[in-house]
Structures are given as structure tokens and as C-alpha cells.
Amino acid sequence: MKRNVSLEEISDGRLYGENDMVKADCHGCKGCSKCCHDMGESIVLDPYDIYRLQVGEGMSFQELLATEKVELTVVDGVILPNLRMVENVQMRDGQGTVGKMRTPQCAFLDATGRCSIHKSRPGICRLFPLGRYYENGDFKYFLQTGECAETNRSKVKVSKWIDTPNLRSYHNFLCTWHYFLNDVEEKVGSLEDMEAGKRLNMLVLQTFYMVPYEVGEDFFTQFATRMNGFSEK
Numbered sequence: 001m002k003r004n005v006s007l008e009e010i011s012d013g014r015l016y017g018e019n020d021m022v023k024a025d026c027h028g029c030k031g032c033s034k035c036c037h038d039m040g041e042s043i044v045l046d047p048y049d050i051y052r053l054q055v056g057e058g059m060s061f062q063e064l065l066a067t068e069k070v071e072l073t074v075v076d077g078v079i080l081p082n083l084r085m086v087e088n089v090q091m092r093d094g095q096g097t098v099g100k101m102r103t104p105q106c107a108f109l110d111a112t113g114r115c116s117i118h119k120s121r122p123g124i125c126r127l128f129p130l131g132r133y134y135e136n137g138d139f140k141y142f143l144q145t146g147e148c149a150e151t152n153r154s155k156v157k158v159s160k161w162i163d164t165p166n167l168r169s170y171h172n173f174l175c176t177w178h179y180f181l182n183d184v185e186e187k188v189g190s191l192e193d194m195e196a197g198k199r200l201n202m203l204v205l206q207t208f209y210m211v212p213y214e215v216g217e218d219f220f221t222q223f224a225t226r227m228n229g230f231s232e233k
């Protein structure tokens with residue numbers, strides 16, 4: 001999701017590459033789950049997130065929607081999935097139920113306040129408190145200074161923090177996806193026929209999210225095939 005704020009307002013003013021050290025390490029969160037609460041529709045899922053959930057949790061895109069873990073929202077004119085926030089969830093500690101959490105929280109946060117899909121968590125969750133800053137066909141990372149509850153964070157290499165294999169391919173995929181969505185947004189905005197805009201949105205959803213990915217086959221190759229097929233339509 002794009003944010004219309006200046007980088008200086010929300011960051012330390014620096015941009016980071018994958019080999020840079022950044023003060024992002026919050027030491028395993030130590031019982032905090034602040035950034036899994038009240039996030040609205042901001043944790044938008046890309047096709048690689050869906051692939052990760054499919055491979056790691058055995059959940060198809062359709063199941064994610066049917067179980068209301070994920071919802072569809074219009075983001076900058078484009079319909080995209082995001083993690084759904086749920087309300088009034090029972091919370092437990094080691095002794096049993098301790099009450100209800102009234103702040104909306106991610107549907108994947110478990111009753112003890114931990115992420116139940118940690119190994120398959122989406123890219124935005126892996127990044128936090130980093131964000132991505134896109135410019136000139138590429139992107140860098142920035143540190144959101146006012147977001148993480150842990151103020152005494154340590155330095156960590158960006159690549160280690162993101163905890164994603166095949167980082168070069170992942171980086172290229174993110175660029176392709178971001179600028180592709182920009183083009184879709186522009187196209188939808190320029191269409192006078194609302195039905196044509198809906199059809200384009202449905203084609204994006206169908207091509208990159210709804211058709212299941214082959215488990216055990218490289219995601220980036222599958223994505224490239226789908227992108228090539230989409231461009232030819």
C-alpha cells in the first residue's frame with residue numbers, strides 16, 4: 001500500500017540495501033504483538049505471499065478467503081488481498097484464558113499473542129519495522145522510526161532480517177510486481193467503462209492469486225510465466 005508521506009517524517013532519512021546493517025532487530029518481540037493489531041487493510045499480500053501460505057500452511061487462496069483470514073480490498077484502484085483483522089479474540093497465558101482482546105488483530109495471531117504462521121508469514125510482516133521505497137524502477141528499504149514498540153533495537157543485516165531465500169529473485173519479483181500494479185492502477189483509472197475496470201481487476205486476481213501455484217516448483221519461474229501470459233492478453 002502506498003503512503004503519501006515524506007520519508008523524512010517517518011524514517012531516519014536513510015535508504016538501505018540488502019547488505020546494509022539497520023537498527024531493526026527487536027530481539028524476538030518479547031511478548032509484544034503490537035504490529036499484528038489494528039493494521040486495517042495495510043498488510044497487502046502479493047503472489048509470493050500466497051505461494052508461501054500455500055506451500056507452508058497448505059491453504060489455497062480460496063480457503064484463505066473462505067476462512068476469513070484474508071479479505072479483498074480496493075487498494076489504489078486495484079483489488080488486492082490483505083490480512084484480515086478480527087475483533088474480540090480470546091487471549092490466554094500459561095494459566096488459561098485471561099480475557100478478550102478488543103483491538104482488532106490479525107486472524108493468524110494465536111491465543112498467546114504469537115504468529116501462528118511464522119515460517120510462512122507475509123513479506124510485509126518479515127520487513128517490519130522496515131518499509132520499501134520505490135524509485136526509478138527499483139527499491140530500497142527504509143526504517144520506520146515511530147512504529148515498533150521495542151525502542152532498544154539492535155543492528156541487523158537487512159538480508160538476514162527479511163529472512164527470505166533467493167533474495168535476488170525476490171527483489172526482482174517485487175520490482176516487477178510493484179510497477180505492474182502501477183500500470184494496472186493507471187489503466188483502471190483511465191477506463192471510462194467501470195465494467196472494463198472490474199474485468200481487468202478480476203483478470204489480475206485470477207492470473208496471480210486464484211490459480212494455485214505448483215508446490216515444489218520454483219515460484220519465480222511460475223510468476224514469470226504468468227506475467228508473460230498476462231502481457232500477451
Ligand code: SF4
Nearest residue numbers: 029032033035148149
Ligand atoms: S512492534 Fe516491534 S517488538 Fe512489537 S511485535 Fe512488532 S516488531 Fe515486534
Ligand code: SF4
Nearest residue numbers: 036106108109115125
Ligand atoms: S501474519 Fe503473523 S506476523 Fe503478520 S500480522 Fe499476522 S500474526 Fe502478525
